[in-house]
Amino acid sequence: MWKGRFSQPTSALVQRYGESVSFDHRLYPHDIRGSIAQSKALLKAGIITAEEQSAIENGLNGILADIQNGKFEWREDLEDVHMNIESELTRRIGAAGAKLHTGRSRNDQVALDVRMYCREEVGQIIAALREMQRSLVECAERHPNAVLPGYTHLQRGQPVLFGHHLLAYIEMFERDVSRLSDSLKRINVMPLGSGALAGSTILLDRELVAKELEFPAITQNSMDAVSDRDYVAEVLFAIALCGVHLSRLSEDVILWVSAEFGFVSLSDAHTTGSSLMPQKKNPDVAELTRGKTGRLVGNLMSLLTLLKGLPMTYNRDLQEDKEPLFDSVDTIKAALAVFAEMMAGLTVKEDKTRAATSDPMLLATDLADYVVKKGLPFRQGHEVIGKLVAFSIAEGRSFSELTLDEYRQFWTGFEQDVFAVLDVETALKARKNPGAPSPDNVSAQLQRWRKALGA
Ligand code: ARG
Secondary structure, rough: OOOOOOOOOHHHHHHHHHHHHHHHHHHHHHHHHHHHHHHHHHHHHHOHHHHHHHHHHHHHHHHHHHHOOOOOOOHHHHHHHHHHHHHHHHHHHHHHHOOOOOOOOOOEEEEEHHHHHHHHHHHHHHHHHHHHHHHHHHHHOOOOHHHHHEEOOOOEEEEHHHHHHHHHHHHHHHHHHHHHHHHHHHHHHEEOOOOOOOOOOOOOOHHHHHHHOOOOOOOOHHHHHHOEEEEEEEEHHHHHHHHHHHHHHHHHHHHHHOOOOOOEOOOHHHOEEOOOOOOEEEEEHHHHHHHHHHHHHHHHHHHHHHHHHOOOOOOOOHHHHHHHHHHHHHHHHHHHHHHHHHOOEEOOOOHHHHHHHHHHHHHHHHHHHHHHHOOOOOOHHHHHHHHHHHHHHHHHOHHOOOOOOHHHOEEEEEOOOOHOOOHHHHHHHHHHOOOOOOOOHHHHHHHHHHHHHHH
16 A cells, blocks of 8 residues: 555565454444445535445445455455555455545554444444343342342341342442433544545545534544544543442452352353352352453553554554453443343342341441430430440340340430331331432332333
């Protein structure tokens, strides 16, 4: 493609080192669509005739069909997806093909392709996140009455409904959807016409190209347009954070299935055995997801590090943007799909979670609230109940096993109604402020999500 200036062929090592077609071939649908739009702009500018434009369009569609049918041979010596397609087009249709690249550089071409790839994949990741949210709603709805301890510091804190715990993840995934949707505003800007870095003296109608390719806006600075990969960084960040959310859920599931917790069981189809220990049933999906999140974070770091030292404008370093991007997209889509399926096969062992939740200490905060409602300032109330906790532990008797007289040793304001506080259902029902886990709130939230998600 640049034979004019060169008298030596590219070294075989350089060719192998610099090729990107082995991974960027997946951009072909966007590359072809972008080239068809480009040909329409060339026609409007009078660079090619209507016959040439339709030869280009038909030729490209033929190549598209061949690629889709596995009949296209990608050549490493043609370096990347762009040159493979253009060179094959020229081989097929001759002179008209050689006019396609007028006023265009691979620098704006690749920027266009990657933007189109990102916008399509972002849409698919959002759809996968919606599936995941639906799966969580359904999982919660299968266990409307399941209670479990809520933890801080991995120490039992206060009782919650299982559904409330899952709803926390639904909220996280909603923010992931929102971040990805927001990134579309910045992805969806059309860079073609920026040329190598300074546009072109051949004036193509950029608005026409944008319209053809369904971009609501065009880039406003040619130098920025060929070197900007902010949108890739944003997508990688949104994916990495989504991975972090999935990884935290993974950790919960891994704890929950352990014999020590024994809160849930997973279907056989979503667990694996051990080649040595016959009794094992391992939560590999959750472990792999927790592990793969490392790659997602790493891919974001790779890209940010890649960008930080680049002088304006395009530098070949930018070719290194694609593998992290493709890897993160593939990884998060696979993780969301398998996780949604796994959660559909998750069963809460409600007797176990109820037994854990019947730990009377979980209601210590409710006792503190009780004395506050009876008029004691919270800080003093906290101390009173703290002493009561120590007494209960020393006595080896739970709160409900203490007598009213014993309660009164710590504060004279206790009355018989204190014992009504010592019930998990009462404690949950009382938490009815917005966002808190009363059964009414949780079922209203689940209903809201069910409606929003069409679950
Ligand atoms: N394969 C290149 C990339 O992915 C395309 C752009 C090449 N441009 C260039 N001036 N060598 O970035």
